[in-house]
Amino acid sequence: MTDDSHADVLDNYAQVTAELAEAMAEAGRPAGSVRLVAVGKTHPAARMRPLLAAGHRLFGENRVQEAKDKWPELKAQFPDIQLHLIGPLQSNKVREAVALFDVIETVDRPKLAAALAAEIARSGRRLDCFIEVNTGSEPQKAGVLPAEADAFIEDCRGRWGLPIAGLMCIPPLDQDPVPHFQRLAELGRRHGLAALSMGMSADYRLAIKAGATHVRVGTAIFGRR
Numbered sequence: 001m002t003d004d005s006h007a008d009v010l011d012n013y014a015q016v017t018a019e020l021a022e023a024m025a026e027a028g029r030p031a032g033s034v035r036l037v038a039v040g041k042t043h044p045a046a047r048m049r050p051l052l053a054a055g056h057r058l059f060g061e062n063r064v065q066e067a068k069d070k071w072p073e074l075k076a077q078f079p080d081i082q083l084h085l086i087g088p089l090q091s092n093k094v095r096e097a098v099a100l101f102d103v104i105e106t107v108d109r110p111k112l113a114a115a116l117a118a119e120i121a122r123s124g125r126r127l128d129c130f131i132e133v134n135t136g137s138e139p140q141k142a143g144v145l146p147a148e149a150d151a152f153i154e155d156c157r158g159r160w161g162l163p164i165a166g167l168m169c170i171p172p173l174d175q176d177p178v179p180h181f182q183r184l185a186e187l188g189r190r191h192g193l194a195a196l197s198m199g200m201s202a203d204y205r206l207a208i209k210a211g212a213t214h215v216r217v218g219t220a221i222f223g224r225r
């Protein structure tokens, strides 16, 4: 990037927020019912700053280490930043993740749920958790399998007492995402979970139609990685 003004970020952001508003209106959803998680992964802090200057505060990162390198300084300057972890979380990174993130979207297995519950209790930090569901039952993908989701959600809330606010999914790349979004929304309804994190640069309009409350948009704002 030779242009260090990062003006492209603000242009892209304006376009995405306009399309978001349009998609909400088309879906008959009230303005503000869908939140934009700006996914900054691989892009430096300098590219986050135009959004912060414009008043945006909600961001996502998929790696704990990268977030640790990038966000503490920005958070010190803008204490109302809300940072979402949207990538896989290893149990040995739980302490760092709980210290840094405000929402952990990728709770997907008992060992992690137990470690998170213990660290939240130990640290006294307040944060929300989402459960990631592998809606396509893809073998290599993170997320609880749909067949195990009901029991896992109940265990997260009952057995571990985690503050579960919602669900998250990443549909298979080669499939129509809409049935996956619908499946996640149905699971959320069944468990009274209001937040649904679904939709990325390529498909967030479809996700909004299906009920997304959070869309995770990287490329459309920050450009290619």
Ligand SMILES: *Cc1c(COP(=O)(O)O)cnc(C)c1O
Pocket (backbone or CB within 6 Å): 039, 041, 062, 086, 087, 170, 200, 201, 202, 216, 217, 218, 219, 220
């Ligand atoms: C990178 C990433 C995104 C953003 O993807 P784009 O296609 O760049 O908008 C969303 N969700 C997760 C989990 C990601 O890792």
